[in-house]
Each structure stands twice: as C-alpha cells, then as structure tokens.
Amino acid sequence: MSSMITGGGKSTFRSFYDSCIAPAFYMDYRSLAFGRVMVASYLLADIFFRALDADIHYTQWGQFPASMAAPLLEYRFTLHLFNGSYIFQLFMFAMAALFAFALLIGYHTRIAALLSYIMLASIQNRNVYVLDGSDDYNRMILFWFILLPSAKRFAVDAVRTQPTYTAQRIIRNRDVGTLGDKTMGGGAQPNQSHISLSTLGYMTQFTCIYLFTALLKHGDDWHVNLNAVYYSLNLREFNYGLTWTLLQYPDFLRFLTKATLLFEYLGPILMVSPVLNPYCRIFSILGFVGMHAGFGLCINIYLFIFIPMVAVSTYTPSLIWDYFDRVITSVRERHMLTIYYDSKANDVQQLHEDGIFVDESAQQHGEELKSRYFSVQFDGDIYCDYQAFVVLVSQSWLLWPLQSIVKTKPCCQFLSTICSAFVDLFNSRDSFGLKQRKQAINNTSGDKRSIGRILVTIVIPLIFILYVPYWNYNGYRRSLDATYPSPKFATWAYIFKADQWWGMFAPNPPKYSRWLAVPAQFENLQDVDLLNDLKQVDYVANPVYTFNSGQRQRNFLMSVIYHEEIRLNYGRFICRTWNINYPNEGYGKLKTFKIVLVQRLTREPGDDTPNDYFKEDIWTHTC
Incomplete structure (x- = not known):
C-alpha cells in the first residue's frame, strides 16, 4: 500500500511539474542566447556614449574629480579611480568593450559576463551623479547572465563545448521542429528548454522591477484623479515628440x-502563466515593448527606452524560434549551400569528431576544392x-x-590577414585542439568543479532570489514610513x-x-547662457541642453540642482573650459557666472491660465 502511495505521489508531482511548472518557468536556450x-x-552602446564624455565625467580635471568621488564610495568599489x-x-572603456564583445559572441561567456558586470559596477560607482534608473536596470539584468546558461546556442562556446550538436544543427536543419516537447509549450525541442534557480532568479528580478514600480506609485495622481501621465508629459526637461498631441486628449x-x-x-504575471504560456508571453512582450516605445515617443529618456526591451527578449517562447x-x-532547401572545410585533410573521421562536417562528395571535386581553409558550393x-x-556573408540573414x-x-x-593568423593559430593541435582541451578539463579537480557548479547553480541564485524581493519590499515600506529600519546586510548589497x-x-x-x-559675463560678451549656445538668457524658453548634451551630462546637471556639494567643482570646470581648454579671443576671458534654477509650475488639467515661473540663484562663481 505504501509503495502505491509513494508511486502515486511521484506521478502526481511529475504531472504537476509538466502541466504547471515547466510551461510557466522555462526559458528557451535560444531566447537566452x-x-x-x-x-x-x-x-556596447552604453560604453560608447559614456566614452564620448569620459574627460568630463571620469577624469581628474572633469566635473567630478577623484577627490570628490572617493569619500562617497563607502563599501562600493571602482577600478576607475586608480x-x-x-x-x-x-x-x-576599451577593456569594458572587449569584455562586452566577448559576451556578445559567447566566448568564455560566464567569465565575460562577470568581467562586464565588474566593469559596469566600477564605472557606475565612479560617478553616481550621472546615473538614472536605466543603470540599475542594466546592472541587475546583466548580473543574471553570469549565472544563466546563455551560451548553449549562437555562441563560440557552443561550438567549442558541443561540437556534435553544432554540426548536426547546421547540416541537418531540416529536422528542426519535428521533435516538439508539448510540456514546454509551443513545440520546444527536447533540449531547448531550461529551468533552474537561475531562470527563477531572473524572473524574480524582472517581476520585482515592475511590481515595486507599481507599488511605489501609491499617490492620488495614479489611483484617484488619474492625472499621472498628464503631469509626466508636462515635464519640460523631458517632453518632446508626441507630447503636445497627446496633451489635447485628457x-x-x-x-x-x-x-x-x-x-x-x-x-510579469503573464510571463509565467501556466495556461497558454507562449501566447501570454507574446502578448506581454509586445505590451512591454509598446509601453516603453510609447514612453520614448513622448519623453526623452535616452537608453532607458531600450533596456526593458532587452530584458523581455529572454522570455521569447519556443514556438517563435521553431517558426523561424x-x-x-x-x-535553405531552396538555396542549398554546402561548406567544405579543410578539403585537403585526409583524416575526415577526425574532423567529424571535432565537430566539422566534411561532405563525402568533397573527394569528387578534386582540385576545385583544394583551398587552404574552406570552400563553398552555392x-x-x-x-x-x-x-x-x-x-x-551574402547569404547570412x-x-x-x-x-x-x-x-x-x-x-x-585586412580580413584575409586576420583570418589567416587566427586559422593557423587554432589549427595548432598542440595548443588549441579540442582533444587537448577536453583532456585539460578532465585533469582538473572534480571537487573544485563540483563546488563551483553548486555555487553558480544553487547557492548564489538562491541568495539573490530571497534577498532581492526583501530589499525591494524594505524600500517600499520606507517610502511609506521614513522611520522603517534599513534592510539587513545592506553593506553586502x-x-x-x-x-x-x-x-x-x-x-x-x-x-x-x-x-x-x-x-555668464565674459570680457567682451555679457548676459549669455552657457547652457544655450551663448544666446541671451531666456528663463522662460524650454531648456535646450537637456536634449543635446547627452544622457549622462543631463543627469549630472539635474544633480547640480539637488546637490550643493558638486557645484563648486562644476564651477571650476566651467572656468577651465572657457579660459584654459577652449579660450575664445573674441569673447575674452570668462569672468563670472551664476547657476540659476528655473522652476515652472504645471497647471491642473483644464486650467488654461499661464504657467508661473520662478527662478533662484543657487550658485555664484568668479573665475
């Protein structure tokens, strides 16, 4: 009797797993890739745009020198202060771009993701006054790619570690889609879906972002009079595009x-729906993309538009990939293309073991296929x-x-020289052969591999699965009650x-x-605005610098409004810029300037009376 109950229990759990857990919490390897x-x-885009203003934001002679950055670090770290x-x-920045490129192509993917995360955290800690919400979003999504198996498909690591599958996947593509696994929803192939604590952790982080974003919006403008979007679109330092059209329809x-x-x-709930999961995911993905694209059409938030789209891409259901x-x-069946690799080699079976497909008909083409590296028949x-x-290249989608x-x-x-060097390097069996790599892996300590596997797959994901919701809940409670205690282990966070x-x-x-x-007052030019192309000061006109200075500089200037401690160094930077770095003989030397805060009140919907403007001198500087 007990054995029947036990067997029945296992069957019930397996049925529950197949019907509820697997369809809801899986991630397709192709989606992870x-x-x-x-x-x-x-x-790479973030690195590029930061590097454009590297001298302004991250150097000793910029707006935020190391002497100011170091005291703010506390428990944080940054390599950029060296x-x-x-x-x-x-x-x-070049090193960060190199690590990001390695992550892009999936070369030593976990290490590349880890190093990219370290570089990202370092640059964010170097100057906190240029950050915004997209930086937290980017950092937390990148963190989980250290733990997720994102190199199983479309990666150099997939070729290096799974040669047999890669060869079959490329050459025998016509079998794709015939081995559907109904439990994964949408015909996923048996080994295309992945469920682990890492996928659960990624989904937990994604859910926390939007759940607590919604919970923190507990004001009347979101829940009572529903004027939140109206007030958001009236922010002159952000609005553009379709703003003025939408404001006509309250x-x-x-x-x-x-x-x-x-x-x-x-x-986020639709992403993990156990019922019709592929279609719920598609609807949710399109919803998030549409929502943030809509934000971008009305509010200038630079890269913030794209990082949510990046995050939801990992949820792409298997049926989409199977369709493609x-x-x-x-x-491919209409335009057959055959690749003959190393057609001069005699050891065809050895090449098969290394994951390289050589068609048997290669021998029939004789001299035509005797190339140094590879040949293509098309x-x-x-x-x-x-x-x-x-x-x-011409046939690649x-x-x-x-x-x-x-x-x-x-x-x-150029490419011939580069390819020649790399091919010769990787063809050296003594250093880079696949058998040697496998042998080196087998010779390493099994205990160390087991410990590392446990840390990556169980311990670290579980810690963050528990701590991330706790941290966000604590922040939510403190937004309601300022006396609520800070989270535990904040130092480690x-x-x-x-x-x-x-x-x-x-x-x-x-x-x-x-x-x-x-x-500003120059020797030969008076009352011009340094933030508005040296035009005469107009406190009522819409700000220009918030749209043409770039994301990071705009964030820094917004920080100048709220943080008095950075105004002195910002003033010194302005003096150096105009009097030393880029002097203009026609204007003469910059003598004095003020930093003036301009505030424009937003009227309630339906109130057509002119807006009130206020200005306040928050800093005066003499060069």
Missing part, C-alpha cells in the same frame, strides 16, 4: 495612466577561401548588408551592487519642471 546578444549590444588621466579612462491620458499601472502589475527554424530551413559554383567567406564592404580590396586584404530602486514618477510625478540656466 538572444538575450545575451541584446544585453551585450546594450552594454588613475585620473583621460588615457587611462579610455583604456578602461481622457485618453487618464486611460493611459490606468493602463500603465495595471500592466506593470499584470505583465522552419522558415530558414525552407529557404548554386552550382565553387568558391574558395575569401571568396567563400564573401558568399557566406544577419550579415548580408555587409557584403558590399567585404568585397572591397582593402577589406579583403552595496559591495555586490545588488542595491536597486524603482521609484521613477513615484509616488506622484512632479507637478513642476526644473532646469538650469547659467548666465
């Missing part, structure tokens, strides 16, 4: 307020070496726009950069717009 590429691409020179900062804005708040609650597999298979013609590479570039002679010479805050436009959007004007 796609998310990895998106995260790395976002990192040297305050411009060259060193560019070197650090009832529609109230609907958007209600819809935004509702979707921030329901969107069928389409690509159909195209539409009856045979191409060798670099010409074969050009054909592959991702790289085809580059075919006109790779056909040029300078590009041909700051060290590992797990601290986060999702309170944009919470509890209500501001009912005023704030920006700066900097009226």
